[in-house]
Amino acid sequence: MNGDQDTEGELAASDAWLADQGYDLAALSRDLNAAGSDQHQLPDLDSYDHVLVAFSGGRDSLACLLHLLELGVPKEKIEAQHHLVDGREGSTFMDWPCTESYCEAVCKALGVKLTFSWRERGFLGEMLRDASPTAPMWFPGADGGYAKTGGKGPLGTRKKFPQVSANLAVRWCSSALKISCMDAYLANNPRFLGKRTLVITGERAEESASRSKYARFEAHRADTRSSKRVPRHIDVWRCVHEWAEQRVWGIIARWRLLAHPAYWLGYSRCSCRLCIFSSPDQWATGRKIAPAAFETVANYEREFKVTIHRTKTVTERADAGTPYAFDEKWVAIANSRTFDMPVFMDPWILPPGAYGNSFGPT
Numbered sequence: 001m002n003g004d005q006d007t008e009g010e011l012a013a014s015d016a017w018l019a020d021q022g023y024d025l026a027a028l029s030r031d032l033n034a035a036g037s038d039q040h041q042l043p044d045l046d047s048y049d050h051v052l053v054a055f056s057g058g059r060d061s062l063a064c065l066l067h068l069l070e071l072g073v074p075k076e077k078i079e080a081q082h083h084l085v086d087g088r089e090g091s092t093f094m095d096w097p098c099t100e101s102y103c104e105a106v107c108k109a110l111g112v113k114l115t116f117s118w119r120e121r122g123f124l125g126e127m128l129r130d131a132s133p134t135a136p137m138w139f140p141g142a143d144g145g146y147a148k149t150g151g152k153g154p155l156g157t158r159k160k161f162p163q164v165s166a167n168l169a170v171r172w173c174s175s176a177l178k179i180s181c182m183d184a185y186l187a188n189n190p191r192f193l194g195k196r197t198l199v200i201t202g203e204r205a206e207e208s209a210s211r212s213k214y215a216r217f218e219a220h221r222a223d224t225r226s227s228k229r230v231p232r233h234i235d236v237w238r239c240v241h242e243w244a245e246q247r248v249w250g251i252i253a254r255w256r257l258l259a260h261p262a263y264w265l266g267y268s269r270c271s272c273r274l275c276i277f278s279s280p281d282q283w284a285t286g287r288k289i290a291p292a293a294f295e296t297v298a299n300y301e302r303e304f305k306v307t308i309h310r311t312k313t314v315t316e317r318a319d320a321g322t323p324y325a326f327d328e329k330w331v332a333i334a335n336s337r338t339f340d341m342p343v344f345m346d347p348w349i350l351p352p353g354a355y356g357n358s359f360g361p362t
Helices: 008-020 024-032 035-041 059-070 099-110 121-127 172-188 245-256 280-289 293-306 314-319 328-332
Strands: 050-054 076-082 113-119 137-142 147-151 196-201 217-219 233-237
Touching: 008 233, 050 059, 050 172, 059 076, 059 099, 059 196, 076 099, 076 172, 076 328, 099 113, 099 217, 113 121, 113 172, 121 293, 137 172, 147 172, 172 196, 280 314
Parallel strands: 050 076, 050 196, 076 113, 196 233
Antiparallel strands: 113 137, 137 147, 217 233
């Protein structure tokens, strides 16, 4: 299945549905009809040996993956790389339990390779670190299994949640559990040596003033192209950086892919189930759909004597909010470690969380 295989009748039906949902088809048609609309800004995609997509399962990373396929990047070159926020030791402390399985289902349906990386013991292990080094990271190894690096650094103590900040030094969930895991993979797997690799990430300028200043294309942090000993040519392309949210949902609609269950519960972003950036309504929703997990977070706030919000507890934040209205079936789907729903929707339906208020990193 790809966009080129849609019949004219299917496209007409899709346009009718989009118009009924309030899309501006005059603007959207430029996005829907031609992957070549960005041709003047495209890197030379044929020149890369590997194309890695930082794939969270959220709308923007899904749009990145679909955009590459519409641009004609061979599937065998593409690798979706998912960072397991809670690690792979059994924890479901912060993230949506369904996310790993959802990502597997989507990539299998699209015929794209999916790999994983993670910090050992995940979010909870890093948060509870007490006079110990940061745990090692696991990433795809050279032999088809997984390899690890790190775990022998200086002793340190966290004993508090990441801070609600754009500063990754204190918002350590992004840096320790996601960014550094991708870096470890790129820097330690020999498949990238002597090769050209393009890393795709899904930040969009529309999301915040800070993200609007991100470079659309630049050398990646792990790039060592000038090294004679370990040459790795690695670029990063934020391929949906200039896209409006309308265009993101437009490409997902065209492929008729089911959005992550978080959007069906009313969330406008697919971050963690109990994201530190949650609004009062999202904390109220989180408490309703995952009461045990919510209470665990509240208990750690009391233990640390440092709240996520700094002036209000998560309980106070939830008390000030109103849970989203949702179909109860999505609670069980989102809280399950197994995602076994059809990945394609016919007809395609925009999830309730689309175009909602966005609460997340700046």
